[in-house]
Amino acid sequence: MAMKTPAFLRHAVVLLVAAACALPAHAERIKDLAQVGGVRGNALVGYGLVVGLDNSGDRTSQAPFTVQSLKNMLGELGVNVPANVNPQLKNVAAVAIHAELPPFAKPGQTIDITVSSIGNAVSLRGGSLLMAPLKGADGQVYAIAQGNLVVGGFGAQGKDGSRVSVNVPSVGRVPNGATVERALPDVFDGSGEITLNLHHNDFTTVARMVSALNNTFGEGAARAVDGVTVAVQAPTDPGARIGLLARIENIELSPGTAPAKVVVNSRTGTVVIGSQVRVSPAAIAHGSLTVTVSESTQISQPNAFAGGQTVAAPQSSITASNEGSRMFRFDGGATLDEIVRAVNEVGAAPGDLIAILEALKQAGALSAELEVI
Template identity: 40%
Template sequence: MAADAAAQVRLKDLGRFQGWRDNMLVGYGIVTGLAGSGDTPRNQATRQAMSNMLSQFDLVIPQDQIQSRNVAMVMITATLPPTATVGDKIDVNVTSTGDARSLAGGTLIMTPLKGPDHQVYALAQGPLVIGGYRFDANGNLRQKNHPTVGTISLGGTVEAAVRADLVASNGYLNFVLKDADATTAERIAQRINQSLGAGSATSVDAESVRIRAPANGEGLNAYVARIESLAVVPDQVSRVVINERTGTLVAGGDTHIAPITISHGDIRVSVDTQYMASQPQFVGVGGDGVRTIIVGNSDLNVEEPAHIAATYGHTTVSELVHSLEKANVSTRDIIAILQAIKAAGALHADVIVQ
């Protein structure tokens, strides 16, 4: 019972309610105040954007007369929470879209951020924070990280309120699992029925659970909070993750292996080379071409360590790995053994090789 209680996970950590999601925002604008590291005059998009912006202030300047290297055209991205009210602040990311060398020291001019429906939901403006730099002079270049990418902490202001609509038109809430699993979905439905009463929830498929919403929508927030706080023991698919490049192996402790017999051995070949100098004992007068040479003597050694042979009954990957480690089997050899066990059909788990 204690082990089951420790393995229980809140529904809040297993999934989300359908309709509760973040919203992507995007926009394009201009960063000014760059010390000659902005877009070059051949970037027509930047010159047109500058001309359009100045026209908003009754300054009509043809784009072919704009030659400043202190500005850069950028794309702005942000994430709008599932619920937000007018005036809320959000973080924004700024990336260069032209040929600017660096955005360090720049300030983003007020830019509208739009959603997928092309409606403006936020405005972004403010000085950029760059996590790098780029300086060049006389052919010398010093650069750290990516100076053409920056952020503005709380630089976006929400202009249109958004609300998450959790209750579907049929009067039900839909709980969506992060990892689809029919057993876990059924356990969630049973746990909700135990807490809210029989018939309150039904597992629709391996990914979603349908939950009856409260009558007349009263107390929806408290109702959702109560459901999210419930805990179940999620079912897990047995997996063994192998990274042969780093020699890493990760497996669940309860991953089972059928009765097997393992015999493992290898041949080790080593080459030992000793170098010595061949020095002539007497060099006479006029002995042109006589010189010291280096001679290498190589010994080829072949070792065949004792084979490792063992028979296991019904066991787990954890027990097998511990026993092989006691036999001084290397991690890479253990990986090879597990792959062979999987090929033999005795490892009841998915092997994922990275």
Template identity: 45%
Template sequence: MRFYKLLISTLICISTTAQADRIKDLVDVAGVRSNQVVGYGLVAGLSGTGDGRDLRVTGQSLTSLLSGLGVSIDGPVSEFDLGENLIRLAQQNATQPLQTDNLASVMVTAEIPPFAKPGQRIDVNVSTVGTAESLRGGSLILTELYGIDGQVYAMAQGALTVTGISESAAGSSIEIGVPTSGRIPNGAIIERLIETPFETADHFVLNVRDADFSTTNAITQAINSTYGQGLATPLDAVSIAVVAPSDLVQKVSFISEIENMDIDPGEPTARVVINSRTGTAVINRSVKVAAAAVSHGTISVRVNA
């Protein structure tokens, strides 16, 4: 039975007909990309599944946060207010980590899409960095998200959506999914614009996703034949430099027209992928089958070159 499936899949997947592709499906515009941001924050409101006293930095972060809000939790102790024994006890407690069962230290990550503007919202991912058992029911406290240059580009806050579940009782436990990570849809607001050379550059570069000299040459010829020779220049098997209009509106329109042009890309490298578990074979159009005959049981297949 597996042989039959493999044979049928192979015959279906063989294709020798080339087809035109849009340039936008083959290339990326250099500099037009997403940017990663990251931050450290606290998730509050957990029902006893936080870091507790196991992670000292969680208590330190809470102390720093409250201090910034004008709240002091370990101020000086006066003998006028407390007896000698109470003073000693208070001083001992001041050196102990805070009990933070309802709090967890987390890393917050997000991806800012290209050309995103201040005021727009993006999704954020939240993951524990300590010993918290679950983030279910928690809310992220206002957190700064930094870019690779150390600048703050977004602020994140909100209630977490956690799909994982972790429960334990009577010596037994069950865990479904990953309860130590969650997501906040539209949980961050972009605060700073990420500068790109797109608006001021006198040219732009198209990068072919799969390096191929034939595809690069085909794109170059298509642009030059439509807009004039010398407008597009191939740099290597990946990059093509294209002279751009100085006016921003014209530049956007020009790139849009190029992206929607159809070309016949270079033939891909012949490739056959076989999944032995499912008996599926995937063969791209560059594969050529020579004359052959295959016989298995009552099935015979002949391929004439």
């Protein structure tokens, strides 16, 4: 006997179930749960010129800063361009450059950079980025960028103005395109503690992490600072700290269970229901509500001897029907599996499902946080 596809699936609602069965908590490494305080990347940004483009650069009449930048660069190289001369270049583009300086990066190392057009350049394909400084939030130069762009997009334009493009040809990357010139301040300042910051606030996980660290290194080795931070006693010698962190990040523990949450994407109809979600006793009526709006135009034609004018009057007709109503009931403490089965049986469409969940939450019957994105 062939199985009938539930109406819920026929409406193309994607229901993602997070941990459908209440599985026991599995052990995870501290490396995957937290990061060492201060060990982080830093954003860099810069401005530069891409040259060598095949007639796809900035139209200087609409991007005067490109010509200004080119004149400034040529002036620094000893080329004097008269102030009243504005070359009409099409093989140069002004670009913004951004990159991330990883932790512990040292002068001489290279990092990848992303180059994006900020003018009206059509494509950066085939271009070369000239030397440009990359600055941090403090205004200091931390890297120097230069190199040939790798552009994944492609574009073509006809003489009549028609244009077609694949992906985004106005953005490119330069692998190892920037050389680090300044090191970040040392995060291992020699203080007596190392802090571990959880990726997500969870008091249960913090308590279990403190317990695991104390069991490994002795009582009092670790302490909880708040719901995110754990402080660990550490030696002042940098080499000894590295060895300590290598041991810490491989310690395993069972993190706390995620809070009960239902996440709804109202644009795509995606619904994610956590395994901790419970529903109090509730009854829900569900029906397919159909609203029909029809528009027509009524022509009013006056008598030939009345001297009036022909008038077109719009007529609107709105009808609503609510047929096929059904009701289903949730017993107290209904589990995720029971919720999914009941919603599937009722054949809810994306909008209906979101409305049902919001009504349950409003009535106090949904023991979970409802988040609409």
